[in-house]
Amino acid sequence: MITTLRPILAAAIFVGAYALIATEKLHRTVIALVGAALMLLLGLVSQRDAFCTSRFGVDWNTIFLLFGMMVIVGITKRTGAFQWLAIKSAKAGRAEPIRMILMLSVVTAVASAFLDNVTTVLLIAPVTMLIAETLSVSPVPFLICEILASNIGGTATLIGDPPNIMIAGASGLGFNSFLLHLAPVVVVIFLAYLGTVRWLFRGSLAVPIDARGRIQEFDERRAITDPRLLRTSLVVLALTLVGFFLHEPLHLMPATIALSGAALLLVVSRANIEEILHEVEWPTLLFFVGLFVMVAGLINTGIIGAISRGLLSLADRSLGLTAMTLLWGSAAASAVVDNIPFVATVNPMLIEVARGLAASPAQLDAVLRGPQMMPLWWSLALGACLGGNGTLIGASANVVVAGLAERNGCPIRFGEFLKYGLPLMVESVAISAVYVYLRYLV
Amino acid sequence: MSAGRIMNREVVSVPRGATVSEVVRLMHATGHGGLPVVDQDGRVLGIATKLAILRLCLPRYAEQIGDVSFLPADFEPFAGRFEHAGEVQIEQVMEPCPPCVSEETSLGEIAVLMVTKRVRQIPVVRDGKLVGIVGLQDVIDEIVRPHIGESDAGR
Numbered sequence: 001m002i003t004t005l006r007p008i009l010a011a012a013i014f015v016g017a018y019a020l021i022a023t024e025k026l027h028r029t030v031i032a033l034v035g036a037a038l039m040l041l042l043g044l045v046s047q048r049d050a051f052c053t054s055r056f057g058v059d060w061n062t063i064f065l066l067f068g069m070m071v072i073v074g075i076t077k078r079t080g081a082f083q084w085l086a087i088k089s090a091k092a093g094r095a096e097p098i099r100m101i102l103m104l105s106v107v108t109a110v111a112s113a114f115l116d117n118v119t120t121v122l123l124i125a126p127v128t129m130l131i132a133e134t135l136s137v138s139p140v141p142f143l144i145c146e147i148l149a150s151n152i153g154g155t156a157t158l159i160g161d162p163p164n165i166m167i168a169g170a171s172g173l174g175f176n177s178f179l180l181h182l183a184p185v186v187v188v189i190f191l192a193y194l195g196t197v198r199w200l201f202r203g204s205l206a207v208p209i210d211a212r213g214r215i216q217e218f219d220e221r222r223a224i225t226d227p228r229l230l231r232t233s234l235v236v237l238a239l240t241l242v243g244f245f246l247h248e249p250l251h252l253m254p255a256t257i258a259l260s261g262a263a264l265l266l267v268v269s270r271a272n273i274e275e276i277l278h279e280v281e282w283p284t285l286l287f288f289v290g291l292f293v294m295v296a297g298l299i300n301t302g303i304i305g306a307i308s309r310g311l312l313s314l315a316d317r318s319l320g321l322t323a324m325t326l327l328w329g330s331a332a333a334s335a336v337v338d339n340i341p342f343v344a345t346v347n348p349m350l351i352e353v354a355r356g357l358a359a360s361p362a363q364l365d366a367v368l369r370g371p372q373m374m375p376l377w378w379s380l381a382l383g384a385c386l387g388g389n390g391t392l393i394g395a396s397a398n399v400v401v402a403g404l405a406e407r408n409g410c411p412i413r414f415g416e417f418l419k420y421g422l423p424l425m426v427e428s429v430a431i432s433a434v435y436v437y438l439r440y441l442v
Numbered sequence: 443m444s445a446g447r448i449m450n451r452e453v454v455s456v457p458r459g460a461t462v463s464e465v466v467r468l469m470h471a472t473g474h475g476g477l478p479v480v481d482q483d484g485r486v487l488g489i490a491t492k493l494a495i496l497r498l499c500l501p502r503y504a505e506q507i508g509d510v511s512f513l514p515a516d517f518e519p520f521a522g523r524f525e526h527a528g529e530v531q532i533e534q535v536m537e538p539c540p541p542c543v544s545e546e547t548s549l550g551e552i553a554v555l556m557v558t559k560r561v562r563q564i565p566v567v568r569d570g571k572l573v574g575i576v577g578l579q580d581v582i583d584e585i586v587r588p589h590i591g592e593s594d595a596g597r
Contacts, residue, residue: 126503
């Protein structure tokens with residue numbers, strides 16, 4: 001009796017938390033922490049499993065990788081570098097709004113590939129609104145495009161988007177694997193995005209003649225508030241990137257690289273640790289902790305295993321069908337619910353699939369990073385990251401920019417976003433499907 | 443020393459329906475930097491401050507950018523926002539739910555409130571109704587007075 005009740009309880013807590021997160025009545029971090037506490041209090045997962053084991057419970061790699069990058073960005077953003085970039089790219093658009101949108105998209109996508117998407121758009125969007133107001137055009141098309149570009153760019157690397165960080169933690173795949181397997185298709189997707197945006201907004205953005213020269217008068221050099229700190233930050237950022245490239249031969253986890261970079265920058269910049277720690281998004285980090293504990297409850301009570309068996313039998317019959325289901329399913333799910341809890345739930349299922357494919361438990365690590373799992377991991381990554389572009393609530397960057405626009409009196413309507421986001425999301429996932437098929441399934 | 447002893451009893455307040463331009467005119471005439479906004483029964487709804495009125499005239503994104511020194515000296519686009527600012531109702535601009543004290547509240551508590559809540563005026567209420575106001579200058583005078591000659595302490 002007790003044993004049959006446990007999975008039901010775990011599932012109820014998880015589904016309840018998921019539903020509450022969707023209603024947005026309570027902060028998602030509070031819900032995740034309450035769910036985690038319930039799992040622990042009811043003994044659905046032991047404290048040891050929740051906090052002290054690898055491949056089960058809290059993935060400290062995800063937490064400390066995010067933390068390290070948040071510290072590095074928290075210091076770098078004080079230099080004014082992002083404002084400089086935004087103004088520079090707007091100027092390069094030579095007073096032609098569509099060209100400016102394309103230039104700002106490129107900057108946003110590249111920055112998002114290496115930094116947190118939310119941070120990137122939070123820094124670029126305010127300058128964008130200033131540029132749009134200066135040109136007397138609506139900032140909404142600019143902001144929509146920056147959201148889309150940010151989510152596409154973030155897909156390219158291990159550190160670009162939380163789903164990728166979590167997938168790296170679950171699979172053991174390294175920074176260069178993500179770069180080799182995701183970056184090529186993301187470049188194609190992004191080029192297609194640029195072409196589509198150009199076509200979608202053709203002729204709809206007219207700037208009054210007298211407003212055209214105004215942007216050229218902006219002096220982006222004055223946006224750099226601290227040149228010394230900028231040099232320091234760029235050097236540390238470059239070193240951190242080199243560290244990411246080399247983390248596998250060095251036998252270091254990405255989290256160790258990010259933490260070392262953060263520590264180094266804290267020392268050389270002499271930034272006030274208290275102030276910098278205020279910049280860290282603790283709610284996001286604790287959301288991850290709560291989520292990992294809840295998912296540990298699902299794994300421990302056998303729910304993940306049960307669902308995985310279905311996935312495994314599908315994978316046994318047709319790897320291609322499994323990959324496509326995962327890709328389109330993840331994209332659809334991530335368009336309507338937060339992709340972070342989604343990936344946190346699917347990751348252990350894929351580990352179970354790998355366990356089923358492995359001839360012996362000793363081979364699990366090799367199978368996790370082996371050719372059979374490749375189409376599955378990359379389908380999950382592409383689907384979960386790109387799916388966020390489907391709706392205004394699909395990813396954190398979307399929600400944050402929508403809030404920013406609302407407070408500035410130019411709200412982004414749900415339908416307006418859908419008009420551009422959904423077709424571009426479908427386009428990007430379709431390109432991904434072709435890529436996954438051609439590269440891993442033929 | 444308590445709030446009742448140092449407060450200004452002839453407090454200038456504005457009704458919730460007043461417009462920003464009316465409030466600015468009143469601020470100019472009285473020299474006060476912050477005026478309590480009250481409802482029909484004299485209950486304090488908020489404080490209209492000069493800083494809050496200035497914020498109304500600026501886009502939010504300007505605050506998020508923080509340093510806008512890259513703008514040219516003759517930059518005008520914000521100017522369009524000033525035109526309509528005067529017609530806005532003060533209720534939408536005021537700092538809502540300001541810290542209020544009673545006449546018995548001590549000088550020390552008021553000083554701590556001003557520093558921690560970063561406010562320059564604190565309304566004094568009796569039975570929920572506005573009866574006076576304590577300004578930053580009143581508190582400074584009270585704190586500093588014992589340490590300066592009687593001759594220059596008089597107001």
